[in-house]
Amino acid sequence: MAVRNPFSIRRLALAGLILLILASAGCSAAGNQPNEASAPVEIKIAMIPIVDGLPFYVAEKQGYFKENNLNVTIIPAASAAERDQLIAAGQAVGMINDLLSVALYNKQETQVQIVRIAHAARPDSPMYREMASAKSGITSPAELAGVPIGISQGTVIEYVTDRLLEKAGLAEDQIESMAVPKMPERLALLGSGELKAATLPEPFSTIAEQGGAVTLIDDSQYTELGISVVSFRKAFIDENPQAVQGFMAAIEKAVADINQDPETWRPLLAEKKLIPEALKDTYPVPQFPGPSVPDEAQFADMIDWAKSHALIEKDLPYSESVTDRFLDNSSAK
Numbered sequence: 001m002a003v004r005n006p007f008s009i010r011r012l013a014l015a016g017l018i019l020l021i022l023a024s025a026g027c028s029a030a031g032n033q034p035n036e037a038s039a040p041v042e043i044k045i046a047m048i049p050i051v052d053g054l055p056f057y058v059a060e061k062q063g064y065f066k067e068n069n070l071n072v073t074i075i076p077a078a079s080a081a082e083r084d085q086l087i088a089a090g091q092a093v094g095m096i097n098d099l100l101s102v103a104l105y106n107k108q109e110t111q112v113q114i115v116r117i118a119h120a121a122r123p124d125s126p127m128y129r130e131m132a133s134a135k136s137g138i139t140s141p142a143e144l145a146g147v148p149i150g151i152s153q154g155t156v157i158e159y160v161t162d163r164l165l166e167k168a169g170l171a172e173d174q175i176e177s178m179a180v181p182k183m184p185e186r187l188a189l190l191g192s193g194e195l196k197a198a199t200l201p202e203p204f205s206t207i208a209e210q211g212g213a214v215t216l217i218d219d220s221q222y223t224e225l226g227i228s229v230v231s232f233r234k235a236f237i238d239e240n241p242q243a244v245q246g247f248m249a250a251i252e253k254a255v256a257d258i259n260q261d262p263e264t265w266r267p268l269l270a271e272k273k274l275i276p277e278a279l280k281d282t283y284p285v286p287q288f289p290g291p292s293v294p295d296e297a298q299f300a301d302m303i304d305w306a307k308s309h310a311l312i313e314k315d316l317p318y319s320e321s322v323t324d325r326f327l328d329n330s331s332a333k
Helices: 006-032 051-062 080-088 099-105 156-167 183-192 204-210 234-239 241-260 262-271 296-308
Strands: 041-047 070-076 094-097 112-120 128-132 148-151 176-179 197-201 214-218 227-233
Touching: 041 051, 041 080, 041 241, 051 070, 051 094, 051 112, 051 241, 051 262, 070 241, 080 094, 080 099, 094 112, 099 112, 099 156, 099 227, 099 296, 112 234, 112 241, 128 156, 128 204, 148 156, 148 183, 156 197, 156 214, 156 296, 183 197, 183 204, 197 204, 204 214, 227 234, 227 241, 234 241, 241 262
Parallel strands: 041 070, 041 094, 148 176, 148 197
Antiparallel strands: 094 227, 112 227, 128 197, 128 214
């Protein structure tokens, strides 16, 4: 009967163990590498034609979304109402909107969440202005007491109007408004003098100024009022946190590109119709804020105003409507 060599058996067992360890290590290493073959995550963004959206188009043009394995589709929306319809119908998962819009979405349950400030007023660059017609003779905010001001009711325009005039010293019962929801109509009525005053966002306020309208007060003095935000459906964030992180990384790169060399992106502003044709060669390409979200005081002030106008019934928790988990503060200025 043959006698087995115990040393040979041990050598064979050791060799097998080494092969097993090497194979396991190889699988582990492969598992830790990005899966280049995985399908890109689809993200659809509803976008109204405002300058705030420029970083989205720059990120698209520069390929920053693709770098993060994202297939981003920007769906143009003619108005905020159309944008909201796209979100409500699930045809888009992200958007640029404002604090009041978020409050209205979340008044019953948390549907959307803010992940970043998109654009903000600066001391040298307002987002909203209280303006008087050249034919009105009005030259100061105090003269607006009892004067109907053209606004879109139940929107951020009305909120900014109230807060700016309160800061100018007007009492609540001195502030009167007139509903003119369509921006071109509001601009035309101000120019003709049929409206003595109106609240206009940029770049429409620049057009009004070129037509002779007078700026009475704006949010360059109160930059906490003039902000827009990037929001996503909460369900999408919960299901795709890495995709949202990649999206935000792409936006940060785009913001850095714009802020470093604004004039490079002027043609894109015109191509995407983010500014009126008349301003395509002269309107300043804006500087965009670094990674940040609205603070609790900004959010609480909007909630208080919305409650006082019966737009919502109760306080909304800040932490449920705003998250800073996707901010890259390493690039903050």
